[in-house]
Amino acid sequence: MFLFFSSLKNSSTQAQLNHNTTTGMWMGAASMAGSWVAAGPTIASFMFVWAMIQQYCPQAVLRFFKKYWRRLMNYFHPYIQISIHEFAGERLKRSEAFIAIESYLSKNSSNTAKRLKAEIGKDSTNLVFSMDDHEKVTDEFQGVKVWWVLNRTGSSTNPDNSYPNPDKRYYTLTFHKNHRSLITEPYLKYVLSEGKEIRVRNRQRKLYTNGSGGRWSYSHTMWSHIVFEHPATFDTIGMEAKKKQEIIDDLQTFTSSKDFYARIGKAWKRGYLLYGPPGTGKSTMIAAMANLLNYDIYDLELTAVKNNTELRKLLIETTSKSIIVIEDIDCSLDLTGQRKKKEEKLKDDEKEKPSKESSHKEDESSSKVTLSGLLNFIDGIWSACGGERLIVFTTNYVEKLDPALIRTGRMDKHIELSYCSFESFLVLAKNYLNLETHPLFDQIKELIEDVNITPADVAENLMPKSPKDDLEKRIHKLIQTLQQAKEAAIVEESQEANTAESTTTYLQSQTEGERSSSSSI
Ligand SMILES: Nc1ncnc2c1ncn2[C@@H]1O[C@H](COP(=O)(O)OP(=O)(O)OP(=O)(O)O)[C@@H](O)[C@H]1O
Numbered sequence: 001m002f003l004f005f006s007s008l009k010n011s012s013t014q015a016q017l018n019h020n021t022t023t024g025m026w027m028g029a030a031s032m033a034g035s036w037v038a039a040g041p042t043i044a045s046f047m048f049v050w051a052m053i054q055q056y057c058p059q060a061v062l063r064f065f066k067k068y069w070r071r072l073m074n075y076f077h078p079y080i081q082i083s084i085h086e087f088a089g090e091r092l093k094r095s096e097a098f099i100a101i102e103s104y105l106s107k108n109s110s111n112t113a114k115r116l117k118a119e120i121g122k123d124s125t126n127l128v129f130s131m132d133d134h135e136k137v138t139d140e141f142q143g144v145k146v147w148w149v150l151n152r153t154g155s156s157t158n159p160d161n162s163y164p165n166p167d168k169r170y171y172t173l174t175f176h177k178n179h180r181s182l183i184t185e186p187y188l189k190y191v192l193s194e195g196k197e198i199r200v201r202n203r204q205r206k207l208y209t210n211g212s213g214g215r216w217s218y219s220h221t222m223w224s225h226i227v228f229e230h231p232a233t234f235d236t237i238g239m240e241a242k243k244k245q246e247i248i249d250d251l252q253t254f255t256s257s258k259d260f261y262a263r264i265g266k267a268w269k270r271g272y273l274l275y276g277p278p279g280t281g282k283s284t285m286i287a288a289m290a291n292l293l294n295y296d297i298y299d300l301e302l303t304a305v306k307n308n309t310e311l312r313k314l315l316i317e318t319t320s321k322s323i324i325v326i327e328d329i330d331c332s333l334d335l336t337g338q339r340k341k342k343e344e345k346l347k348d349d350e351k352e353k354p355s356k357e358s359s360h361k362e363d364e365s366s367s368k369v370t371l372s373g374l375l376n377f378i379d380g381i382w383s384a385c386g387g388e389r390l391i392v393f394t395t396n397y398v399e400k401l402d403p404a405l406i407r408t409g410r411m412d413k414h415i416e417l418s419y420c421s422f423e424s425f426l427v428l429a430k431n432y433l434n435l436e437t438h439p440l441f442d443q444i445k446e447l448i449e450d451v452n453i454t455p456a457d458v459a460e461n462l463m464p465k466s467p468k469d470d471l472e473k474r475i476h477k478l479i480q481t482l483q484q485a486k487e488a489a490i491v492e493e494s495q496e497a498n499t500a501e502s503t504t505t506y507l508q509s510q511t512e513g514e515r516s517s518s519s520s521i
């Protein structure tokens with residue numbers, strides 16, 4: 001240690017002497033070079049000693065050094081730094097503060113930052129800018145200057161697996177210590193609220209899915225997304241006006257009831273079960289709901305979820321103001337009421353015919369999400385994270401579902417989407433034909449009440465297939481389809497009646513036969 005300091009002293013004295021005695025520029029440069037040459041061994045010794053200290057010095061002594069070093073730095077560097085990381089804790093969820101700051105900085109980063117990232121904004125009409133990694137942006141609040149930097153670390157290889165570590169991003173906010181209370185209180189509050197507002201104003205709504213294998217080792221999230229651009233609205237959905245209004249009212253009441261949910265101590269979420277035959281508008285209604293409330297959609301593919309833990313992680317990564325959709329819940333998993341019985345039967349079958357390969361394959365590909373895992377997902381403690389969320393299930397076979405899954409509280413509102421009524425037809429006629437009345441509508445009214453035709457089929461008939469398909473032609477086509485459907489229904493009905501009659505006759509003859517044989521005995 002003594003050697004190190006004395007050599008440092010000698011070299012600096014040497015540099016001073018050289019500086020005093022030199023006159024011309026050349027001489028000055030030469031002396032500088034000389035002093036650097038002289039300082040070379042000093043720096044090397046310093047590095048060596050520092051390495052030795054780090055290796056052999058007890059942690060307590062190191063901490064002591066660091067503490068005083070920091071105090072010394074604080075004296076010369078009167079700035080305070082605050083870091084806001086993108087992921088906190090176990091990387092479960094993107095930090096809301098980080099997202100808000102990102103949006104807030106997008107406002108002035110386009111003016112000051114030199115490297116920017118551009119993303120398409122709302123309605124695909126503008127570009128939204130944000131600062132690129134390691135960029136610095138200056139901001140001013142009540143005459144006080146602050147500096148924001150977006151940092152990125154990571155990308156090293158994780159020794160436990162061959163995947164690269166996901167990058168860590170964080171903002172640092174630097175400001176003078178004299179303004180501590182101004183920046184930590186009103187400024188940061190202002191940044192967060194302004195950032196949230198900007199985000200809502202600029203954001204493109206998104207359709208997320210978990211099916212595309214976006215595993216988190218590579219990406220920041222388990223969901224992958226595209227921009228959500230479905231044009232369906234409640235105006236275009238063919239449905240009885242009263243029923244439609246009831247659903248709209250329910251949705252709007254939900255979205256404006258934040259305080260009410262908080263007061264009654266209930267998580268701010270609501271479950272919808274949409275059921276009905278294929279082609280009656282269940283998926284279309286989900287798109288209309290998202291458009292009405294300005295929500296994102298998370299289309300959850302249950303069969304692609306490995307287990308309950310993964311399901312929970314997916315849930316935690318969803319954001320507020322979103323609809324989580326599980327389509328065809330009856331097909332997604334074995335969640336029907338007879339689940340246990342089926343499992344027992346499967347086990348028995350396996351005992352009879354063991355096949356190693358098939359069971360191995362099943363293990364790898366099949367989902368291990370259980371009914372209780374799903375129930376937890378819907379209304380467990382974790383489901384309250386995020387808030388303002390709708391959970392929507394769709395099914396063609398409501399009677400197959402486990403009652404626990406769809407009880408009130410889990411699926412609060414059950415909506416049946418059924419075959420096309422005349423009232424629904426009028427909505428479709430307005431959409432597809434731009435007609436509110438027509439002399440042929442009376443005929444359609446008579447026919448449509450007698451047959452089971454889905455809105456999808458009605459819509460298909462009303463679609464123009466060539467430039468020659470005028471309105472009359474399309475209406476006639478629908479009438480023709482309805483007439484065919486009615487005839488088919490009559491034939492089916494008579495066939496059913498015949499079958500029922502012959503079954504009754506057969507049973508009667510059987511009973512009579514049995515009676516006569518018993519009497520002969
Ligand atoms: N009630 C409706 N109002 C307006 N259009 C409808 C309605 N029902 C169906 N359609 C039309 O039919 C098509 C299919 O509808 P959709 O996919 O919503 O049916 P679904 O009930 O989700 O069917 P599935 O049970 O097979 O998933 C849509 O493209 C939509 O244009």
Ligand SMILES: [Mg+2]
Nearest residue numbers: 282283327394
């Ligand atoms: Mg559907």
